[in-house]
Amino acid sequence: MTDRWEDIDKLILRAGPFAFEDYEGSEDFKNILHKAKILVIGAGGLGCEILKDLALSGFKDIHVIDLDTIDISNLNRQFLFTKKDVDKPKATTAANFIMDRVEGCKVTPHYCPIQDFDESFYSQFKIVISGLDNIEARRWLNAMLFSLLEFDTDGNPDMSTMIPLIDGGSEGFKGQVRVIFPGFGSCFECQMDAFPPQQKFPICTIRNTPRNADHCIEYASTVIWQESHEEKLDGDVHEHVQFVYEKALERAKSFNIEGVTYQRSQKIIKNIIPAVASTNAIISAACVNECFKLVTQCSFYLDNYMMYVGNNLYTYTFKYERKTDCLVCSSKTLKWKIDKTKKLEELIEQLKTDEKLQLKGPSIRSEGKSIFFNKGPLRTKTEKNLTKQLHELFQDGQTMTVMDRSMPNALVLEIVFDK
Incomplete structure (x- = not known):
């Protein structure tokens, strides 16, 4: 046998x-492989493939986080789910x-946002693999893993606190894999310039002369939502998507426009690019391949x-340099350079629109004093x-601490008044 x-x-x-x-094979590496605790972020198109590949590659201690439930539209590419699973949590x-299919493999699910966990949770893993479909969560995860890195008295990274991040992403026939070592080389934030800007419709068009379903959905998700809600629109929350869908449908009917659906509304809100199952399989395999090499040290990573460019089967690699x-x-x-006569609300808008x-x-503090808080009781007070x-709130050269849900840790910026 x-x-x-x-x-x-x-x-x-x-x-x-x-x-x-100097590599010499050993049974010890197999034991290390079986015992390595791996965290997978996302159980969607990439995540299903990643979980399958990890289990079949000898990893036996896997955790997975996903806040979403299964939709009927997921079934064409997220092969771990069937029709009877619709509306159930993806992670579970x-x-x-x-676990039913691969004997000896333990997969621990977490049905929640990644922001629900703190440093003590993330620090227990040997490697984190991301199969997320939104940039905000990937930025947060990158910053979290970097915050776990400790340094010695000489300023050198402590390797025992370094947790590699393997980031996979797919967009139609294209996909990419990043291997990020906190403290060594570039991080995910360094590579933000590589992402194309999201499609934006002219506000005059969507407000006055919508011509298609996308214009109606964009109007409902920006103008109508912002006029009636203080919280941020979340494409993963059913009630949010349902609100946008209903308002977009009403607007479409008034302009005799067809094509507004719930699925299309979610696609516009989340800026979803149609997924290709073969791309997901290739990118996920590459992610797990890198994870396998890092754990066993059997090959260069x-x-x-x-x-990966699937429409012409072209693949290339290069090294992203770290941004100073x-x-x-x-x-x-x-x-952060700004005119001292500008108002605080203008500074906040600048922080939000900066590429x-x-x-x-953002919420802002300076030298222990609350300048502005975006939510909660402190918003009323600030x-x-x-x-x-700004000159009433800050001095030239003073630092401000900026907190935002896109980052797990505070950002420190130095105010420089434009003379």
Whole structure:
């Protein structure tokens, strides 16, 4: 009878042409593989493939986080789910499927947002693999893992606190894999320039002369939502999507426009690009391949970016360089230049619209004093500062601490008044 791990043994019990020079295969590496605790973020198109690949590659201790439930539209590519699973949590359903099929593999599900966990949770994992479909959550995860990194008295990273992040993403026939080592090389934030800007419709068009279903949905998700809600629109919350869908449908009917659906509304809100199952399979396999190499050290790993272009079967790799002014991995304090006669509300709008920061709802403190809080009881106490000029609240060269839900840790910016 063929040994269950025969194919794995060929990779880790002997040296190969792509192994490190001093690599010597050993049963110890198989034990390390079986015991390695791996965290998977997302149980969607990429996540289902990643979980399957990990389980079949010898990983036996896997955790998965996903806040979503299964929709009928997921079934064409998220193969761990069937029709009877619709409306069930993705994380729980995927975990049960894997454990039913792969003997000895334990998958622990977490049906919640990634922001529900603190440093003590994330610090227990050897590697984190991300299969997320939104940039905000990936930025948050990147910053969280970097915050876990500790340094010695000479300023050198403590390798025992470094948790690699393997980030996978797919967009139609294209996909990419990033291997990020906090404290070494570029982080996810350094690579933000690689993401194309989201499609935006001219406000005059969607307000006055909508011509298609997308215009109606965009109007409902921006203008109508913002006029009636204080909280941010979340494409993963059913009630939010339902509100946008109903308002968009009403608007479409008044302009004799067809094509507004719930699924299309969610697609516009989340800026979803149609998924291709084969791309998901290839990118997920590449992610798990990198995870396997990092855990067993049986081969050189990616340094640090791979792009796959499926419509012409082209793949290339290159190294992203670290940004010296990165918000997450740079030690420099970012200087923020602004006219001192500007009002605080103008500064906040600038922080939200800046292409580098991309903050959602910043709160600001300075030298232990609350300048503005975006939510909660402190908003009522601090919103009077919104109309004050900056020179009334800050001194030139003073630092401000900015907190935002897109970042797990505070951001420190130095105020520089434009002379």
